[in-house]
Amino acid sequence: MKLLKLHTTINIGLALFLGCQPIVLLGQQDFKAHIDSVLTIVKQQNVKMQDQTYDALGTDILRKYKPDDATSLFQYALQKDTTERAKLWLYDTYSKNLSRRGLLDEAIALKEQGIVLAEKLETERSYIFYHISLASSYLSKNKPDKALSLLNTVEPIAEKDVNRDLLSNLYYNKAIAYSNLNDLIKAESFYLKMYDVVKNYENNPRKRFAIYVLVDFYAQIDKPIQLANFTELLSQLYTDTHPDMPAGHMPIKQIFANKLDPDNIPRYQKAIWVSDSLKSYNSFLHTTVALANVYNDIEQPQKAIPYLKHAETVFKSINKPSQLLDVYTLLTLTEAKAKNFEEAYNYKLLQASMQDSLTSEKMTQNIAELEIKFETEQKERELVEQRLDLDSKTRERNLTRYALIALGILSLLLFIFFRYRLKSQKTIAVQTETLQLQKITDLQQKNKLLAMSSMIEGQEAERLRIAKDLHDSLGGLLSTVKAHFTTIQNEIIQLEKFNLTEKTNVLIDEACAEVRRISHNMMPQALSISGLQGAIEDLGDQLQEQGYITTVELSNIPNKIDPTREVMIYRLLQEILSNIRKHSNAKTILLQLLGHQNELTIIVEDDGEGFDYSEEIKKGGLGLKSINSRVQYLDGIINWDTKPSKGTTINITIPADVS
Numbered sequence: 304m305k306l307l308k309l310h311t312t313i314n315i316g317l318a319l320f321l322g323c324q325p326i327v328l329l330g331q332q333d334f335k336a337h338i339d340s341v342l343t344i345v346k347q348q349n350v351k352m353q354d355q356t357y358d359a360l361g362t363d364i365l366r367k368y369k370p371d372d373a374t375s376l377f378q379y380a381l382q383k384d385t386t387e388r389a390k391l392w393l394y395d396t397y398s399k400n401l402s403r404r405g406l407l408d409e410a411i412a413l414k415e416q417g418i419v420l421a422e423k424l425e426t427e428r429s430y431i432f433y434h435i436s437l438a439s440s441y442l443s444k445n446k447p448d449k450a451l452s453l454l455n456t457v458e459p460i461a462e463k464d465v466n467r468d469l470l471s472n473l474y475y476n477k478a479i480a481y482s483n484l485n486d487l488i489k490a491e492s493f494y495l496k497m498y499d500v501v502k503n504y505e506n507n508p509r510k511r512f513a514i515y516v517l518v519d520f521y522a523q524i525d526k527p528i529q530l531a532n533f534t535e536l537l538s539q540l541y542t543d544t545h546p547d548m549p550a551g552h553m554p555i556k557q558i559f560a561n562k563l564d565p566d567n568i569p570r571y572q573k574a575i576w577v578s579d580s581l582k583s584y585n586s587f588l589h590t591t592v593a594l595a596n597v598y599n600d601i602e603q604p605q606k607a608i609p610y611l612k613h614a615e616t617v618f619k620s621i622n623k624p625s626q627l628l629d630v631y632t633l634l635t636l637t638e639a640k641a642k643n644f645e646e647a648y649n650y651k652l653l654q655a656s657m658q659d660s661l662t663s664e665k666m667t668q669n670i671a672e673l674e675i676k677f678e679t680e681q682k683e684r685e686l687v688e689q690r691l692d693l694d695s696k697t698r699e700r701n702l703t704r705y706a707l708i709a710l711g712i713l714s715l716l717l718f719i720f721f722r723y724r725l726k727s728q729k730t731i732a733v734q735t736e737t738l739q740l741q742k743i744t745d746l747q748q749k750n751k752l753l754a755m756s757s758m759i760e761g762q763e764a765e766r767l768r769i770a771k772d773l774h775d776s777l778g779g780l781l782s783t784v785k786a787h788f789t790t791i792q793n794e795i796i797q798l799e800k801f802n803l804t805e806k807t808n809v810l811i812d813e814a815c816a817e818v819r820r821i822s823h824n825m826m827p828q829a830l831s832i833s834g835l836q837g838a839i840e841d842l843g844d845q846l847q848e849q850g851y852i853t854t855v856e857l858s859n860i861p862n863k864i865d866p867t868r869e870v871m872i873y874r875l876l877q878e879i880l881s882n883i884r885k886h887s888n889a890k891t892i893l894l895q896l897l898g899h900q901n902e903l904t905i906i907v908e909d910d911g912e913g914f915d916y917s918e919e920i921k922k923g924g925l926g927l928k929s930i931n932s933r934v935q936y937l938d939g940i941i942n943w944d945t946k947p948s949k950g951t952t953i954n955i956t957i958p959a960d961v962s
Contacts, residue, residue, distance in 0.1 A: 342383050427466065638650060898959065904955070906953070913948055941953065
């Protein structure tokens with residue numbers, strides 16, 4: 304069996320199915336300008352449109368130019384656009400062009416790169432397609448094992464519904480691979496799988512190609528029933544697509560014309576018998592013609608004549624003039640080869656008569672169609688004239704009606720326009736007044752903030768002054784008094800009998816501690832030494848000393864915070880903690896200060912008694928108002944989360960710095 308000739312036959316079939324399309328050639332320079340334009344446009348497209356554009360560009364180059372010219376254009380396009388997406392799509396058509404030039408190894412290398420790109424860009428369909436294309440190249444190099452390995456890799460992915468249109472091509476290549484390995488059972492199974500994918504399609508080239516491949520396959524092996532069935536099916540599809548095409552001119556003829564080998568005579572004889580018994584008349588015709596051609600080629604025309612005469616009888620009985628014409632044509636040739644010139648002449652007359660009959664029938668049919676078309680057009684013309692006359696009268700009646708309607712609409716539009724204009728003027732006046740009131744409110748708010756700012760800054764300055772005075776004046780004075788008193792104590796031991804020295808020492812120590820406490824509260828040493836972080840840690844230590852279970856968490860506090868804002872944040876925390884100590888009866892306090900980008904988040908949480916925030920605001924409590932005012936001054940946002948007996952959580956977000 305010469306089964307390995309399948310590639311050649313299939314390529315001929317493809318050419319017959321798809322035909323040739325007109326090609327408009329541009330000079331290389333003009334097409335390079337076209338490539339530049341396309342690559343400029345593609346940058347503005349989404350991914351789906353980019354894929355379509357790259358694919359169309361590569362197809363244009365492949366179709367319109369000879370292999371050497373196309374190579375130059377592909378290289379130019381890939382130099383101009385070095386993106387992975389451009390390579391993914393252009394490598395496909397570029398590799399086909401390399402194959403046309405006989406550079407199969409270079410084409411394989413490009414397809415392998417295409418697989419890598421498809422996997423990287425997670426383009427599943429391209430990943431499948433490149434595997435199939437690379438497998439086809441390995442089949443061309445007679446390496447079916449490598450081809451099967453590639454096809455098996457992507458077969459599970461191609462079986463997904465979304466990729467099913469690629470499955471027929473995959474099965475086709477697997478069938479060829481098994482044919483090359485002489486495993487005809489598996490080859491047949493994959494050809495049938497290929498057909499299963501497309502059998503429910505409409506009558507299109509892909510479906511006809513799949514059946515064409517099956518007819519070609521069964522024409523080479525001893526399965527006459529399958530050959531008859533698929534030949535009949537394919538002939539019917541051709542007839543539906545091209546009803547005027549004679550049976551002998553169908554592409555099926557090429558399948559049998561390529562297999563005029565004496566070894567095929569037994570198969571054709573069996574196929575003729577099976578086709579006749581199954582009444583598969585197209586298969587019967589093609590196999591009879593093929594057998595007759597084989598006998599003619601081996602100079603045994605007399606053996607072909609009985610088969611052709613039997614075919615004449617069959618097609619006469621079922622009234623198939625087109626098939627009968629093909630039989631008469633071949634009988635004329637065969638009788639002449641057998642030197643039966645009188646018989647050949649008679650069949651030539653029958654052939655000419657049949658040809659004239661078919662031509663006459665076709666002409667009659669065409670004339671009838673033209674007459675029907677003429678009569679239809681004439682009736683349509685009369686209807687159009689009647690319609691035009693009616694339309695003219697209707698138009699005259701409608702003109703007056705439309706004029707009145709237009710006048711009414713114009714009046715209504717004028718009324719609506721003036722009403723809308725008046726309403727707009729009122730709206731604009733209200734909006735202007737609202738904007739003015741808003742401006743006044745904003746100015747008042749700004750004035751309040753300025754006054755508050757001045758007041759707070761004044762308070763801080765005064766506190767600083769008092770703190771310095773206490774520390775520098777009164778603190779120093781008390782220290783001096785204590786030093787003097789110690790000196791006196793050393794000299795006047797007699798005073799110890801009255802225990803006055805010890806009491807006086809205690810009082811002076813308490814006075815010094817109180818001065819330090821007041822001074823520290825007014826301007827904490829930790830704030831000036833180690834900044835906001837140290838001051839807050841100091842506050843936590845104080846709360847611990849006062850008996851509270853305190854947790855202080857500090858994270859990502861900016862190194863550079865305006866000193867005034869540091870003081871304001873510290874005072875804000877002092878006031879919140881003071882409220883907790885006075886009113887909450889809490890045992891545990893959580894204090895968090897978290898920095899993120901250019902914001903500070905302060906969270907203070909206690910397990911105290913909690914309160915009803917709306918009620919306390921209505922009462923006009925100064926503590927809450929003061930805290931809220933300080934947050935507002937810092938351009939922050941405060942959120943109170945509290946309920947009676949549920950504790951309190953205060954969440955404050957403020958900018959770390961305000962330009």
